[in-house]
Amino acid sequence: MAQTYDRFARFYDRAFTPLERFYLASLRQGVLAELPVEGHILEIGAGTGVNFKLYPEGSHAVASEISMQMIAIAKDKTNRIDIVQADAQELPFPANRFDAAFATLVFCSVPDPVRGLSEIRRVLKPGGLLLLIEHVRPDGALGYAFDAISRLTVALADDHFDRRTAENVRAAGFENVIVEKRLGGVLNVIRSRKDGAGSG
Numbered sequence: 605m606a607q608t609y610d611r612f613a614r615f616y617d618r619a620f621t622p623l624e625r626f627y628l629a630s631l632r633q634g635v636l637a638e639l640p641v642e643g644h645i646l647e648i649g650a651g652t653g654v655n656f657k658l659y660p661e662g663s664h665a666v667a668s669e670i671s672m673q674m675i676a677i678a679k680d681k682t683n684r685i686d687i688v689q690a691d692a693q694e695l696p697f698p699a700n701r702f703d704a705a706f707a708t709l710v711f712c713s714v715p716d717p718v719r720g721l722s723e724i725r726r727v728l729k730p731g732g733l734l735l736l737i738e739h740v741r742p743d744g745a746l747g748y749a750f751d752a753i754s755r756l757t758v759a760l761a762d763d764h765f766d767r768r769t770a771e772n773v774r775a776a777g778f779e780n781v782i783v784e785k786r787l788g789g790v791l792n793v794i795r796s797r798k799d800g801a802g803s804g
């Protein structure tokens with residue numbers, strides 16, 4: 605996984621520019637505005653640091669990421685955010701540490717997403733907020749097309765187009781999971797809280 609994104613790191617920002625302009629940048633902005641303005645915040649799979657400008661100013665933020673090449677690029681985008689190399693499936697943080705944790709376009713790549721989401725649940729404080737923006741397997745006939753596409757994207761880029769991420773969030777122990785479908789259900793905004801009190 606780290607090796608895949610080590611290879612993509614140099615091209616990542618440029619490759620995503622059209623999608624950011626078309627849709628993603630405003631979605632990121634709207635969703636990440638829900639992060640608490642103070643407190644401890646954790647990003648999982650921060651990549652090249654695309655979300656850094658949207659971190660609340662008063663927060664103490666930690667960005668985690670598995671790929672050293674992605675981290676090298678992210679480092680140029682901040683001097684206030686701690687960046688830590690970490691696998692989402694084995695987070696190097698104590699339990700009950702963060703007021704909020706978020707990830708954007710990450711759980712399509714994590715090999716064992718339930719394990720990664722369970723790790724997030726472990727490090728969140730009781731009542732802590734989980735926010736995800738993820739591409740997922742859509743419902744209906746399109747879902748079968750995504751199952752087929754996924755075989756190719758996994759082979760090429762370890763990117764699973766058939767992920768049922770909301771189900772994985774529930775399987776990780778989050779109880780009240782709120783799913784907002786975007787782009788015909790291809791993108792999901794997923795919100796929950798560690799104690800099961802959903803938000804949004």
Ligand SMILES: C[S@@+](CC[C@H](N)C(=O)[O-])C[C@H]1O[C@@H](n2cnc3c(N)ncnc32)[C@H](O)[C@@H]1O
Pocket residue numbers: 605606609648649650651652653654668669670671674690691692693707708709710713714715
């Ligand atoms: C599609 S990129 C998204 C990057 C960024 N979150 C964004 O929205 O632009 C997926 C990121 O997840 C990271 N990633 C994949 N598997 C991971 C894992 N097991 N633990 C932590 N990060 C991981 C990749 O290295 C990559 O930076």
